[in-house]
Amino acid sequence: MQSKISPFEFVAMMAMMVATVAFSIDSMLPAMPDIAAELVPDNPNRAQLILSAFMVGMGLGTLFSGPLSDTFGRKSIVFLGAALYILGAVLAWAAPTIELIVAARVIQGIGAAGPRVISIAIVRDLYAGREMARLISFIMMVFTIVPALAPLLGTGIIELSSWRGIFVAFLVFAFISTTWFGLRLTEPLPPSARRPFSASALWLALKEMMAIPMVRNSIYVQIMIFSVLFTSISLIQPTFDLIFGREEEFALYFFIIGGFCATSSLVNATFVMRYGMRAIVTLSMSVVLGITALMLVLTVLGSDGPLYFWAYVIWQTSVFYQMGLTVGNLNALAMEPLGHIAGLAASVMGAIATILAGIVSTIIAQMFNETTMPQILGTLILLAAAMPFLIRMRHLDRPSQVRSPAD
Template sequence: MPSDRPDFAMGRSEFVALIAMLFATIAFSTDAMLAALPQITADLAPMTPERVPLILTAFIFGLGLGTFFTGPLSDAYGRKNVVYGGAALYIAGTVLAWASQSLELMLAARVLQGLGAAGPRIVSLAIIRDLFSGREMARIMSFVMMVFVLVPAFAPSMGAVIVSFSNWRGIFVSFIVFSIVSLIWVGMRLPETLAVEDRRPLRLGLLWSAVKEIFSNPVVRLSITVQTLAMSIMFATLMLVQPVFDQVYDRAGSFPLWFGLIALISGASSLMNALLVVRLGMQRIVTLTLGTQIVLSAAMLFFGLGNLPEPFGFGFFLIWEISLFLQAGLVLGNLSALAMEPMGHIAGIAASVIGAVSTVLAALIASPIGLRFEGNLDLLTTSVLALAATGFLLMLRLGRVVNKQSVVRKTST
């Protein structure tokens, strides 16, 4: 049993599966869309195909905005109520996207979808925190993430199958079905994990004071900035990965299989991080990872490795693409932990603020990159190199700040 509470009848395996499904709403809503982008381009934006990848960042933008409020709302009104409210927004956005006759309406619908998806994303973490603590919480999270990492591996293939039997609108029908199944499961099997007497009133003043405290701390400020840059790399990669497979390497048909392979291999990054973080520390892992990415991206850009004759060019691109996804697994979690470490006294609100700020800013940075794609790798490799180099320099700065704070603490004692 996952909890000592007498009203909790759900076994551990079922609990992990349910939380993983709530988490997977985000991955399914982005990765399954990749297979539908060519059809959406033909139907909604045949004259402006470069704008279609905004469908991905519009969702992420809405997700970031929703993340800012979801944590405090669940503290005030209960976990399940926010899951239900988020699902209602998500389904409304999905219906609007399904009915879209223009790209502009599609983008607005995807923002609404993202706002709704923030509910399952944040509330799932809160539910785990309500029921578990310490090492047991870490175990549950590791099980959830093991299941969650499989979704990006199979979502593009699932999307391709759905599109082949219907059309791109069928993808949105599958999103509705996925959300309804999750809702029914939550409603029937998961009790409310936050008692009424433990709820905290929603006060915008608390949010504003948290924002001021977060950005007045140089370690937290630098961690959020680097996290924003790292997420920008990830979002830009997601926006352009399908166009690159299609227009640069003429592999649109096999793209879902290649993307699944990339996702499966990249899933090892969580295990790598677990093995390395105790010995090296979060800060060093992030710095080394970004430094490695600078070398790899510079080699791709300046030696034109992705433009070599087939199959060598595609092989080098595939290796580089895997490195980008591995980088996300080694960097994003550690940067979140670095940002959260000094904020333990306001952990719930801080998690919402940090997640929202980094996600929204990353979507704003990645969107222009996707819009300027011209059918080659130069834009993506240049952008990744610039973002990784900036992040690396900021991590060196963060190291100096941490060392200075450590000296001050030793002197004061």
């Protein structure tokens, strides 16, 4: 790696950049009841739009961050994204209505896309194949500590100030991570490797990328699993609060779930070199699909009480756990033949998956009726729809130009 920092520091830095997204979403979860009570008491479900708006904005920003970084270099676009993110945080902090907060969160999401996308492109600039997947798994492992802690941090901030104080925390987080990145990492994309920014060049690169079956199928699967993830993030707090009456315990449970799920990336990093990326993705998604089917059976049979609560916790843990076993591998499989357009590839994949998943999850979340049925049915349909594409990926050949061992 052409950098003055150690691999350990590189992983920590990239993890913090990727974690900007998780921190920006999960720390807001404890604030949802307060925001709903203050701004939309007649329709509490609208408070969830604060989460969805960030996700959609992130998808929009993702579409442009990679191509711009391919032209102007990785660091300059990270700095631009950080500036937009901070602007959105300030506007949301000052906004008096839910509509203005939603608009500010779109801006904040656009800005957060820069660090999220470009960190993956930087990994691809410097690594390839299973080693790239292994490194991404370590980054995901460190990054998962942030979403585990975020609701606890959000709760603490609310107790010390108010829900608006969370937006101040976003500003501080972005300033620290961007300053660290700017001071310690040398530019990984030299001018000689950059692509001119033009519509025709982007279109040709997009056609090249979408002509590869492995890339297409990876995007389809990512749309489904991100839809499942965003739905869980949107509904887990109101489920704890309104269905199980455990609002006060939510942040602690989320921390325990997140802490346990942090091991998923370590498990992936341990076994991906032995069993291959596609085998791990297939197994993990099949397990979650089976658990979701069991949850549907329990719900239809009218299960409730502590047993049903713990079944829900186990199910949600499996949903979050699979992310560490799937996303890094799916990205690595799709990125292997795309090193020469890594920024654009990461952008297009991230944009399509994030925007569509944000829309799908918003539709499911707005159906919340103080039962778990909308979430369970939505998750079951999405995972079932992903399986044909995943099976197709299992039968595709890996790109011949990749230097890593065959999967």
